[in-house]
Amino acid sequence: MPWSAISTWRVPCPGVNVQEQGESCGRAHDLSCLPALAATWRLKLVNDDLKALLRALPSIDELLRASAVMPLISRYGRELVTDILRALAQRARESLQTHGHASLPRASAESIILQAARDLADLMTPSQQPVFNLTGTVLHTNLGRAPLPAEAIAAMVAVASGASNLEYDLETGRRGDRDDHVTAWVCRLTGAEAATVVNNNAAAVLLLLNTLALRKEVPVSRGELVEIGGAFRIPEVMARAGAKLVEVGTTNRTHLADYRSALGKHTALLMKVHASNYSIQGFTAAVAAPELATLAHGEGLPFIVDLGSGTLIDLTRFGLPPEPTVAATLAAGADLVTFSGDKLLGGPQAGIIAGRADLIKCIKRNPLKRALRVDRITLAALEAVLRLYADPSRLVERLPALRLLTRPAGAIAAQAMRLLPAVRLALGSSVDVSVVPCRSQVGSGALPVDLLPSHALQLLILGARGKAVECLQQAFRALPIPVIGRIAEHALMLDLRCLDDEAGFVAQLGALKRLRATP
16 A cells, blocks of 8 residues: 555554553544654653663662771761762762763762762862972962971960960969960060060051051051052051051152141051062152151150061071061160061961050950950960070071071072982973072062072973963872972972972872873
């Protein structure tokens, strides 16, 4: 019978169980509906197949009973393992619904358990970890600033593992003052009458101004309106403290007369900000601290100095560029000085206010002091570091920050030559590795224009284009102990000034042997 003679055809009707009612529902269908009927049946088969795949997924109970999961439960705990398995099972379910059979390998019990082990390991790995700082910046803000000496670490461990006399006077049996653990040393080393400690120098400035200049005016030279790391600016800190900034002078030149003309009945104090993270050169003028102190005291006003980085000793005795010390600043007439604990001082993050006892007493009564105070661990570390300053002759060998800053360029060059063969072997012939002289910097806003002679391993990818150097840099960051360098002149520079653990650095280079520079 020719196809043209056929007008109707009996086919199974969608939605009818053909096993129970036969191959036809008994109704005639126009042949024009066959494509739609075929599509409907294909969809039904696909849906049935998907349901079967979803039913085949292992249950959470099955996964938890698997022998490979037992070690995970023992290590990480049943609750966390269950959460991870449940999330992975849901992910497998969604992938099956989207990709069907293509997702089957990732939906098996073995695959889910293996991924759970990876996820748990990643989750429980501390996010903050040691790195090799080969950037050439010694006090690198993003890398934790000053490394702590062994004495400070031991002191932190001692008080962290149990109760301590943080605010308890062992002699009287009464409540004590946590600042007492460090103020005697600060005063001894700076000549201050009293001191207090908060969590960083910005907090010290904020607390000081909020106490002494709330809703009052504070003249500051336009050339000293610094911006510190993270885009925090002196004018913004002053505004948050409730003080009104009065700008005096110009960016490059400010005279004593500028301060004098800014004085009024609403003036709270005079403030000088040390330009510790930049330098203005050329046609410049600034008012020295003794002159400002004389002006302030003649008007019955306090004179305060924000030293920023701050140092307790004359750095020139160690061959470093000069930086104003806290003691010299107080001797020059400052009533209060604020400075950091984790920069040139070489200790933990902290902000220290030192100076007149009556002003410190007022500051400590401010409710903000409690909000900005430091904990017992910071105080223990700071006290241990301050004690090291009692013996300046051994400070270089005992204080890591100072030791790294004063490291001879010749010693760094010798280390670079020792490392050269191992790094070349690890990277292969596609990367040219050489020893080159370079300049390190102090960092964290200290001595910004003074550079320290150093040496670096220069890693230059031969014939590379595009982002090859960034890929090489990323490979070093992916090592067990990440290596942080810097890119300069299309090469990766590893400044060795801060490389203490030479053996540890070499030991992990094997992970780079499979690397070939061109991505």
